[in-house]
Amino acid sequence: MRGNSWRRMVFSALGAAAVFLLAAPESRAAAPQPDSCVQCHRALPGKLGAPAKMLEADIHAQKGFSCVNCHGGDPASFDVKVSMSKEKGYTGVPKPAEIPALCDKCHGDLAFMRRFSPSIAVDQHKAYQTSVHGQRLAKGDVKVATCASCHNAHGILPAAHANSTVYAPKVAGTCSKCHADKAYMKDYKIPTNQLENYLQSVHADLLIKKRELSAPTCNDCHGNHGAFPPAVSSVSGMCGQCHVNNRDLFVKSPHKPAFERMKLPECVVCHSNHKVVRVSEAMIGDKSPAVCVSCHAAGSPQLRVAAGMRKQIEDLKSLIHRATEELEKAERLGMEVSEAKFSMKEARTMLIKVRTQVHSFALKEVEKEAQIGNKVAQGALQTALGALKEFEARRRWVILPIVLTVVLALLLFLKLREMERKSPGGV
Amino acid sequence: MAQSPGNRSERLASWLESRAPLSGVVEFLRHKEVPWHKGTFFYLFGGVALLLFCVQVMTGILLMFYYVPAPEGAYESVLLISAKVPFGWLIRSIHSWSANLMILALFIHMFSVYFMRAYRPPRELVWVTGFVLLVLSMTFGFSGYLLPWTKLSYFATKIGTDVTKVIPVVGEGMRNFLLGASEISGPTLTRFFALHVAILPPIFTIFLGLHLLLIQLLGMSQPLGQQKARGIPFIPNFVLREGIVWVVVLGLLAVLSVYLPWEVGEKADPLASAPAGIRPEWFFTFMSQSLKYIPAKVMGMEGEALGVYAIGAGGLIFFLVPFWDRWSREGRRHWLVTAYGVAVIVFLATMTSLAYFKPY
Numbered sequence: 049m050r051g052n053s054w055r056r057m058v059f060s061a062l063g064a065a066a067v068f069l070l071a072a073p074e075s076r077a078a079a080p081q082p083d084s085c086v087q088c089h090r091a092l093p094g095k096l097g098a099p100a101k102m103l104e105a106d107i108h109a110q111k112g113f114s115c116v117n118c119h120g121g122d123p124a125s126f127d128v129k130v131s132m133s134k135e136k137g138y139t140g141v142p143k144p145a146e147i148p149a150l151c152d153k154c155h156g157d158l159a160f161m162r163r164f165s166p167s168i169a170v171d172q173h174k175a176y177q178t179s180v181h182g183q184r185l186a187k188g189d190v191k192v193a194t195c196a197s198c199h200n201a202h203g204i205l206p207a208a209h210a211n212s213t214v215y216a217p218k219v220a221g222t223c224s225k226c227h228a229d230k231a232y233m234k235d236y237k238i239p240t241n242q243l244e245n246y247l248q249s250v251h252a253d254l255l256i257k258k259r260e261l262s263a264p265t266c267n268d269c270h271g272n273h274g275a276f277p278p279a280v281s282s283v284s285g286m287c288g289q290c291h292v293n294n295r296d297l298f299v300k301s302p303h304k305p306a307f308e309r310m311k312l313p314e315c316v317v318c319h320s321n322h323k324v325v326r327v328s329e330a331m332i333g334d335k336s337p338a339v340c341v342s343c344h345a346a347g348s349p350q351l352r353v354a355a356g357m358r359k360q361i362e363d364l365k366s367l368i369h370r371a372t373e374e375l376e377k378a379e380r381l382g383m384e385v386s387e388a389k390f391s392m393k394e395a396r397t398m399l400i401k402v403r404t405q406v407h408s409f410a411l412k413e414v415e416k417e418a419q420i421g422n423k424v425a426q427g428a429l430q431t432a433l434g435a436l437k438e439f440e441a442r443r444r445w446v447i448l449p450i451v452l453t454v455v456l457a458l459l460l461f462l463k464l465r466e467m468e469r470k471s472p473g474g475v
Numbered sequence: 476m477a478q479s480p481g482n483r484s485e486r487l488a489s490w491l492e493s494r495a496p497l498s499g500v501v502e503f504l505r506h507k508e509v510p511w512h513k514g515t516f517f518y519l520f521g522g523v524a525l526l527l528f529c530v531q532v533m534t535g536i537l538l539m540f541y542y543v544p545a546p547e548g549a550y551e552s553v554l555l556i557s558a559k560v561p562f563g564w565l566i567r568s569i570h571s572w573s574a575n576l577m578i579l580a581l582f583i584h585m586f587s588v589y590f591m592r593a594y595r596p597p598r599e600l601v602w603v604t605g606f607v608l609l610v611l612s613m614t615f616g617f618s619g620y621l622l623p624w625t626k627l628s629y630f631a632t633k634i635g636t637d638v639t640k641v642i643p644v645v646g647e648g649m650r651n652f653l654l655g656a657s658e659i660s661g662p663t664l665t666r667f668f669a670l671h672v673a674i675l676p677p678i679f680t681i682f683l684g685l686h687l688l689l690i691q692l693l694g695m696s697q698p699l700g701q702q703k704a705r706g707i708p709f710i711p712n713f714v715l716r717e718g719i720v721w722v723v724v725l726g727l728l729a730v731l732s733v734y735l736p737w738e739v740g741e742k743a744d745p746l747a748s749a750p751a752g753i754r755p756e757w758f759f760t761f762m763s764q765s766l767k768y769i770p771a772k773v774m775g776m777e778g779e780a781l782g783v784y785a786i787g788a789g790g791l792i793f794f795l796v797p798f799w800d801r802w803s804r805e806g807r808r809h810w811l812v813t814a815y816g817v818a819v820i821v822f823l824a825t826m827t828s829l830a831y832f833k834p835y
Contacts, residue, residue: 382737387554457719457723460722467711468712
């Protein structure tokens with residue numbers, strides 16, 4: 049009897065543990081009411097009170113989570129000896145090394161996370177472990193970034209929220225909290241001018257100033273959770289995520305194998321990495337400041353190709369400029385040139401295509417694209433010039449009715465004067 | 476025996492007279508006189524408005540050959556008229572300039588009649604029909620403004636039609652009737668087109684006929700205080716003067732249409748936000764501008780509604796001048812009437828100028 053009773057107790061305990069473990073994800077979502085952590089800490093000053101005050105806006109709190117889900121303890125008890133006791137599972141402030149695993153308890157559980165967002169990624173921890181941050185953390189470097197370094201520990205907002213530290217236009221600022229800090233980064237022997245350079249780039253101009261959210265920031269090239277410096281050979285693939293045509297042309301160009309042999313970082317060689325400035329014709333050609341001259345010798349056939357490509361771009365650009373000016377002039381004069389103005393969109397698209405085609409470094413291909421653009425722009429220019437010519441003709445011809453008007457009015461006046469010579473008003 | 480030319484023309488006149496007995500009319504015109512005084516020049520503006528109305532009818536008919544009254548084709552057809560149709564740009568430009576000059580001529584004509592007190596008995600109905608003609612002309616302008624279906628005309632019409640909402644009882648229904656939908660869309664364009672080319676022209680013609688008939692029957696008004704001013708023969712002296720002015724106006728119209736052609740603008744996009752600088756036609760700017768200065772709420776009343784009522788009341792007082800200016804009936808020129816007319820001119824001129832030079 050006694051033996052049975054013990055067995056029953058052991059099985060009951062194991063069963064209860066199994067039920068507890070299986071039901072664990074459910075319990076993670078349950079924030080008890082009243083919540084002693086929040087109520088007590090909200091009344092505390094400084095660092096102890098701040099987390100409770102930030103909880104309201106926190107995405108976790110909005111989904112029904114509270115302090116207990118990360119820090120343990122018993123929020124049902126208002127006795128600090130009970131609510132913050134080890135017996136009640138209170139863990140206190142997690143150490144940096146513990147944070148990725150702590151977050152992963154929920155964020156790595158697809159079945160659990162699906163309840164909140166069906167398409168949410170759950171591989172952040174795995175990606176983190178492959179990152180430089182994760183690898184260094186594993187080796188005991190606690191200075192590296194963990195989840196809370198970028199997302200904050202409390203008051204965590206969804207990445208799409210404009211106030212989130214990981215909202216695209218704010219990412220560069222978030223990364224630079226560490227990466228631009230010379231003293232903090234001293235031991236790592238890597239540059240700290242990335243933010244300074246990035247802020248001068250066309251990408252930052254678009255993303256930060258113009259709020260063009262499709263423009264890249266740090267994580268678009270380096271990855272976010274799996275942050276890693278890109279390998280020399282993968283640069284074009286990285287830039288090619290957005291600049292697809294440029295990449296396709298580059299990988300087929302003679303530069304690809306040459307750069308590989310010389311271990312040069314592909315796109316970065318001409319465009320830089322963080323300081324990707326707005327491109328212009330000045331970048332190519334056979335004279336400084338064209339980037340081509342930094343590798344190719346003066347008078348070389350390659351520089352002749354570069355000069356030829358530049359000429360194609362400049363010619364098309366100036367033709368577009370002239371056609372646009374003439375069209376605007378004609379329009380200002382009230383001439384109808386809207387069709388030609390619309391066709392200029394195609395000419396401008398062709399200019400972009402010509403600039404893109406430069407990445408093939410094949411003059412003939414560039415000329416082929418430029419010819420199409422030239423034809424369209426030339427057509428628009430002719431329309432504009434025709435309209436201006438017609439306007440001039442109209443101005444000339446209007447002299448005729450003016451003369452007729454003056455003559456006719458004069459004749460009528462003379463007739464009237466003759467009639468009324470004797471009695472003004474004809475009375 | 477051969478007939479002499481004189482004989483032949485007499486026979487032709489006799490043949491015509493037996494079929495169209497107009498000799499009485501000819502005789503009437505031959506003896507018709509126009510008062511001759513320092514304000515006679517202003518009599519010519521009625522004729523100028525008439526000439527410009529004829530130009531409107533002719534150019535409007537020509538434009539109708541190509542214009543498509545639908546949102547999908549209206550703007551494109553105006554572009555076609557301006558760019559491809561031979562002399563289409565000129566016809567369109569003349570139509571637009573002539574419309575504006577006609578309104579201007581009507582305003583000058585109306586104010587000259589007002590200050591000369593030419594509305595006094597028995598010419599009250601001449602004034603009434605003339606005022607109705609001005610309102611109809613402005614309605615012509617309002618309905619015609621939307622027809623090219625440009626961004627500016629779309630939003631200006633939207634604001635204009637929204638104003639009708641403040642009219643008690645009938646306002647909302649009136650707006651719905653005008654728009655043919657809850658917002659300006661295809662049915663609105665069709666309705667405005669119908670209004671512009673089919674409804675307004677016959678009504679205008681009837682009132683114009685009445686106006687001209689009454690003038691012929693009652694004769695031109697004598698200047699106030701003169702029992703009988705000396706007159707000049709309508710034919711040929713006044714007609715010759717009118718002819719000179721008409722020729723000058725036609726020349727001016729040609730110059731304006733060629734040197735300052737009416738631009739087409741951008742196509743309307745109902746989903747786009749309203750562009751900056753929306754402005755109705757110049758003869759409506761006094762209203763849109765004055766409404767800007769009225770606070771949203773005035774003594775618990777909607778400011779806009781109050782503004783519309785105030786302008787409406789001011790217009791009504793002006794319209795009813797023949798019935799409240801008892802002084803002119805007695806042959807007296809009262810300062811109150813003059814002051815009211817001057818105030819109306821100052822108000823119109825100030826608000827219109829502000830709309831162009833300091834809209835915000």
